[in-house]
Amino acid sequence: MSQRKVLILHGPNLNLLGTRQPEIYGSETLNDINNALYEKAAVNGWNIKALQSNHEGVLIDAIHAARDDDTAAIVINPAAYTHTSVAILDALNAFEGKVIEVHLSNVHKRESFRHHSYVSLRADGVIAGLGSQGYLAALDAVIRAAERT
Numbered sequence: 332m333s334q335r336k337v338l339i340l341h342g343p344n345l346n347l348l349g350t351r352q353p354e355i356y357g358s359e360t361l362n363d364i365n366n367a368l369y370e371k372a373a374v375n376g377w378n379i380k381a382l383q384s385n386h387e388g389v390l391i392d393a394i395h396a397a398r399d400d401d402t403a404a405i406v407i408n409p410a411a412y413t414h415t416s417v418a419i420l421d422a423l424n425a426f427e428g429k430v431i432e433v434h435l436s437n438v439h440k441r442e443s444f445r446h447h448s449y450v451s452l453r454a455d456g457v458i459a460g461l462g463s464q465g466y467l468a469a470l471d472a473v474i475r476a477a478e479r480t
């Protein structure tokens with residue numbers, strides 16, 4: 332059985348949360364979001380590793396590392412790489428655990444180039460438009476699914 336470990340991946344520009352277009356992405360910072368996730372995981376006896384990068388290869392390396400350390404699930408907001416990155420899709424396809432894709436904004440209400448996601452071809456679930464609550468919902472889904480098995 333895989334360990335009670337989840338990797339949270341945040342893609343490019345999400346380090347600017349709180350000041351980046353708050354009317355779209357909200358006023359919470361990335362630290363606020365990660366802290367809420369750490370807290371929820373701890374209460375449920377799970378471990379979380381959270382990583383943000385503006386570099387595609389760093390995100391891919393983290394996905395590869397998750398294959399090796401028996402991580403149960405990846406919760407990923409690939410940000411702009413959602414719409415461009417076959418390489419992140421390929422890396423996720425080589426990961427055997429659960430994958431949940433999260434977007435703070437409802438990408439389907441926005442520009443048409445945001446409507447297509449490469450990552451959705453692999454994701455077990457997709458959450459968009461719930462703001463930071465989307466990450467907590469994703470973690471909840473991972474924990475509940477593991478408890479059912």
Ligand SMILES: O=C1C[C@@](O)(C(=O)O)C[C@@H](O)[C@@H]1O
Pocket residue numbers: 343344345408409410411412413433434435436437438445
């Ligand atoms: O950077 C982002 C953030 C985003 O993934 C979101 O969380 O709503 C949506 C993407 O289209 C955008 O490039």
